[in-house]
Amino acid sequence: MSKSRNKFSPEVREREVRMVDGYRAYYGSEWEALTSTASKFC
Numbered sequence: 621m622s623k624s625r626n627k628f629s630p631e632v633r634e635r636e637v638r639m640v641d642g643y644r645a646y647y648g649s650e651w652e653a654l655t656s657t658a659s660k661f662c
Contacts, residue, residue, distance in 0.1 A: 628661070636661055 628636075636657060643653040 632661065 626633075639657045639660075640650065640653045643657055644650055647653040647656065
């Protein structure tokens with residue numbers, strides 16, 4: 621079994637979580653908010 625590495629630093633992941641929380645009210649679900657904001661980080 622290989623050990624995977626995280627693509628993003630903890631700071632970037634924390635910022636993404638805050639962004640999803642902030643956008644959650646504008647979307648019908650948390651998943652929609654996540655997929656919308658994910659494109660900004662990839």
